[in-house]
Amino acid sequence: MSKRLLLIEDEPNIIEAISFILSRDGWHVASHSSGTTAMERLRAEPPDVVILDVMLPGRSGYEVLRDIRDDPSLAKIPVLMLTARGQTKDRELAERAGANLFMTKPFSNTEVLEAVRALVPAT
Amino acid sequence: MISFNGLVVICLAYVAMLFAVAFTADRFARKGHSRWLRSPIVYTLSLSIYATAWTFYGAVGSAARSGLEYITIYLGPSLVMFGWWWLLRKLVRIGRSQRITSVADLISSRFGKSNLLAVLVTILSVIAATPYIALQLQSVTVSFEVFANGGGTDTGEVVGRNTAFWVAIGLAIFTVIFGTRNLDANERHHGVVMAIAVEAVVKLTALLAVGIFVVWGLAGGVSQTLEVIEASELGQWQVHGGRWAGLIFISGAAFLCLPRMFQVLVVEAADEDHLRTASWAFPAYLMAMSIFVVPIAAVGLAVLPSDANPDLFVLTLPLSQGAEGVAVLSFLGGFSSATSMVIVAAIALSTMVSNHIVMPIWLRLAGGRATISGDVRNVVLTARRVSIVSIVLLGYMYYAVSGGGSALAAIGLISFVGVVQVLPSMIGGIFWRGATRTGAVAGLVIGSVIWLYTFFLPSIGIEVFSERTLAEGPWGLGWLRPQALFGIAGLDPFLHALLWSLALNALAFFGGSVLSFPTPVERLQGAQFVNIFQHSGGPRSWSSGVAQTEDLLIMAQRILGPGEAIALFRREAERQGVRGDLPEPRPDFLETLERELAGSVGAATAHAMVGQIVGGTSVSVQDLIAVADESAQLMEYSARLEAQSAELSSTARQLREANDKLTRLSVQKDAFLSQISHELRTPMSSIRAFSEILRDSGGLSAEEQSKFASIIHDETIRLTRLLDDILDLSVMENGRVSLNMREGRLCDVLDRAVAAGSVGESDEVSLEVRRDRSTEDIVLYTDLDRLSQVFINIISNARKYCEAAKPRLTIRVREQNRALAIDFIDNGQGIPRDSRDVIFEKFARISDQRAGGAGLGLAICRQVMERLGGTITYLPGQGGAGFRVLLPRKAALAAE
Structure with a gap:
């Protein structure tokens, strides 16, 4: 059974790109483009791994991540943060909020794939 | 023939009438109907106290002895009145604005409120006025005697003296009652002025009646009278040019300097504009007074026995013809002349004596506490009353001691020369700013001494200067002969005394003024007086703040009376906008108060009294200037500090603003860069991702390939547009857009x-x-x-x-x-x-x-x-x- 991945991102083209790459690697990719309702979606269908964008409409990715870590049922889910802001400050913020990995846009497709694979070891 | 007692009754009735007039006028004035009382006509008539018994009786005597010379006595004042615009107007303005109470006050006030000068002028005035008052008493006595003798009653010297004594007492009482009713000289003596005006009318009527009686009743008409005059020696008397000029000058000067004239002319003046009327009305009055003088003298010389006293022709002529009615009228005219002079002189002199001699002494004795604890008002009033009685009695004593020997006109002249010693200081003071106190004192002292030595003392008789002293000088020093100083002999004694005293007086005044340096107060007062028409501010400033308003009020109550003092303070408080009755002791208020007080007690005393409360009896302008300099320096210094501090804080503010701006800019720049970064990275992510897919992933459908390529294409366009916008905005924000x-x-x-x-x-x-x-x-x-x-x-x-x-x-x-x-x-x-x-x-x-x-x-x-x-x-x-x-x-x- 393929691993489920939730992509929380608001840029349609990026959603399409990541979905295409990961699907071809056997991932079951779902996407959600609002920060506000992201937690409901996560609780409703808890994925095996989350790719989280920082700049989301409604709520920032950091807030969503903090909620994930605070929710016992979701706390263990590995999270890869993607951000268009590549400053050190942003990386620190992401780490403090509990991100497992942090990547800056534009990203390399291979790196994303490897990162996701690393986060969810095959069982 | 009217009996002596009958005459006494008439006299008393006349006096009672005067009392009634004075009383009614005072009542009217108090009810506020003073407009009519203060008409120019009343003012003009009050000036007629210039025409005393000396003029009333003496003019005829003078005409009988020296022909037309008597005219000079009228010409001098007339000239002064004609020239009112230059001199009198200024005097009246100064008198009113500075609340001058007397000649002494004027001189003292002008020269730095010097009390020494006030005392000098007061003493001089009293000495000069005493024989003059004696003269008035004598004239009344003599006129009584004429009636008594005519009535066949045996009257001796005792009766004469008694008459003089009772007349003096009566005048003293009248003057005390109506002259010291109001303390403030500027409230003026309505009753007295009105009584004097009535007496002026009586005088003129009497003299005109006698004249008409003489011309038409005795001589038989105008032409006959002219014949009599021609026949007499009157027309042949030679004119002595120097003496005439001297007489015109002295009468004009005395008109200004006589304390009583100053009283009616300046102190009692209700309105400057009255001078305009008086300038022609008063000379007209004098002309009417003089018109019948020559006919009376000529007819008297022709009709009456050769040993008859020409000074009494006015009285004896109608009496000898049995015209009792005219005689009585004439008597009343003479009586009026004498009494009005004595009354006003006593008021004027008593003001001077009490303000400049009694009050300063009393203040010194009582010390500083007195100004607030003692009842100054009562002291002033008592001092004034006692002064009046003393002055009148002094005149009586002079009369009693001298025995009333000399011709009336001679006494008048002696008095005149004495009072005009004030003239250099007065004229110099109001026209020359360089005049100083030292000059005024020197001139007054030297002039007075020469006057006493050359004119006054010799006139008293051989009790003072023996024949030998007169002829050879004291201790045989010929150049010191009283009537031929420095060996200049052969002059008329009057002219001699006038020339020497006034010349040396003026010289000393000028020299003293040039050589000495005026004190600041003098300088300010000088400017105030000389430029009275430009200035109307206060004479000088008190430094306020130390004064206790309450103390000032207590003092003011003592002097002005409680009602008026409280009203004054309340007005001032209202003007200052202060709640309650007590104003702040600001300099302008202190000046106002001092001037109010000056109206009651004289400038020097008021200055001293306020000074005792305010602290420091005189605030010199030097002090003020020093204070002003110091505060100016302080202000300059503090202004510099302030400027520096303002500059510093402005710099600090600018720095802070610049810093804030930089911080804001930095934050904005960060935010902007971060935004730009995000906006650029987002399309770039898609482009990179899809180009990698296209490159790395095999087996893409044509559809997919085309779709991904168009995504890349769109995102590239988006990037370009974004860059365009950013550049556009940047250009516009920098204001470089054309x-x-x-x-x-x-x-x-x-x-x-x-x-x-x-x-x-x-x-x-x-x-x-x-x-x-x-x-x-x-x-x-x-x-x-x-x-x-x-x-x-x-x-x-x-x-x-x-x-x-x-x-x-x-x-x-x-x-x-x-x-x-x-x-x-x-x-x-x-x-x-x-x-x-x-x-x-x-x-x-x-x-x-x-x-x-x-x-x-x-x-x-x-x-x-x-x-x-x-x-x-x-x-x-x-x-x-x-x-x-x-x-x-x-x-x-x-x-x-």
Whole structure:
């Protein structure tokens, strides 16, 4: 059974790109483009791994991540943060909020794939 | 023949009438009906106290002895009156503004409120006035004697003295009652002035009656009278030019300097304008007084026995003819002349004595406490009353001791020469700012001493100067002969005394003034007096703050009376805007108060009294200048400090502002960079991701390949547009944009914008644009392309964000005040209230929807409108999103 991945991102083209790459690697990719309702979606269908964008409409990715870590049922889910802001400050913020990995846009497709694979070891 | 007792009764009745007049006038004045009492005619008549018994009786005597010489005595004052504009007007103005109470006060006030000068002038005036008062008493006594002798009653010297004594007592009582009713000299003595005016009328009537009786009753008509005059020796008397000039001068000068004349002329003057009337009316009065003098003298010389006293012709002539009525009238005329003079002289002198001698001594004895603890008002009044009685009695004693020997006119002249010693100081004081106290004292002392030595003392008789002293000088020193100083003999004793005393007086005054240095108060007072018509401010400043207003009030109550003092303080408090009755002891108030007090107790005393309370008896201008200098320096220093501190704080503020700005800029720059980074990285992510897919992934369908390639293409365009916008905004923000100003019609600009804004519109949902072209026919002068860019932005926003089923945009054009308003209103949901203020910020995107914009559109619009001198604002309450573009009027040229 393929691993489920939730992509929380608001840029349609990026959603399409990541979905295409990961699907071809056997991932079951779902996407959600609002920060506000992201937690409901996560609780409703808890994925095996989350790719989280920082700049989301409604709520920032950091807030969503903090909620994930605070929710016992979701706390263990590995999270890869993607951000268009590549400053050190942003990386620190992401780490403090509990991100497992942090990547800056534009990203390399291979790196994303490897990162996701690393986060969810095959069982 | 009327009996002596009958005459006494008539006299008493006349006096009672005077009392009644004075009393009624005072009552009227108190009720406020003083207008009539203060008419120019009353003022003019009151001046007639110049014509005393000396003139009433003596003029005829003088005419009998020296011909027309008596005219000189009238000419001097007439000249002074004619020239009122130059001298009297100034004196009256000074007297009123400085609240001068007497000649002594005038001199003292002018020369730095010097009490020494006031005392000198007072003493001189008393010495000069005493024989004159004696003369008046004598004239009354003699006239009584004439009646008594005529009536066959045996009267001796005892009766004469008794008469003089009782007359003196009566005058003293009258003067005390009506002269010391009001303390403030400036409240004036209405009763006294009115009584004097009545007496002036009586005098004139009496003399005219005697004259008419003599000319028409005795001589038998005008022509016969002229014959008598021709026949007499009167017309043949030679004119002594020097003596005449001297007499005219002395009478004019005395008219100004005599304390009693100063009293009626200046102190009692109700209105400066009265001088205008008096300037012709008073000379006219004097002329009427003198018109019958020569006929009476000539007829008297012809009719009466050769040993008859010509000084009494006025009385003896009608009496010898049995015209008792005329005689009694004449007697009353003489009586009036004498009494009015004594009354006014006593008032004037008592004011001087009490203000300048008694009060200073009393103040010194009582010490500083007295000004607030003692009843000064009573002291002043008592001092004045005692002074009046003393002065009148002094006159009586002089009369009793001298025995009344000399001819009346001679005594008058002695007195005149004495009082005119004040003239140099007075004239010099009000016309020459360089005059000083030292000069005034020197002149007064030297003039007075010479007057006493050459004129006054010799006149008393051989008790003072023996025949030998007169002839050979004291201790045989010939150049010191009293009537031939420095060996200049052969002059008329009067002229000799006048020339020497006044010449040396003036010389000493001038020399003393030039050689000495005026004190600051003197200098200020000098300026006040000399330039009285330019100045009307106070004489000098008190430094306030130390004074206790309450103490001042207590003192003022003692002097002015409680009612008036409280009224004065309350007025002042109101003027200052202070609550309650006690004003602040500000300098101007202290000056006002001092001047009020000066009206009661004289300038020097008032100055001293206020000084005792305020602290420091005299605030010298030097002190004030020193204080002013010091505070000026302090102020300059503190102003410099202030300027420096202001500069510092301004620099600090600028630094702070610059720092804030830098911080803000830095934050903005960070935010901007971070935004730019995000906006650039996002499309770049898609481009990279899809190009990698296209490169790395095999087996892509043609469809997929085409789709991914077009995504890359779109994102590239998006990137380009973003860069364009950023550059555009950056250029505009830096103000480097150059506007391409052109003329164009608003409707054309809108047409272009609507067309461009609808580019790429899908067919199923098209934005309907509603316009009212009739309102758009407006010629603009602006950067049409930039304006169009703004319109396009708004229209494409509406197209992108209006979520209505049938999106509609209404464009309304309206002229508003000085601006042209173009409103764009759609029928969508509008912009939420809390987002309205951010939509014009860079990268502000409020909708979740992807719209492809970088969020720079409205920010650019705002910048554009700013450059065009207008605004773009969100227009709330339109039922949808509303934007208002405001163009300044100058950009919109009316289409007419």
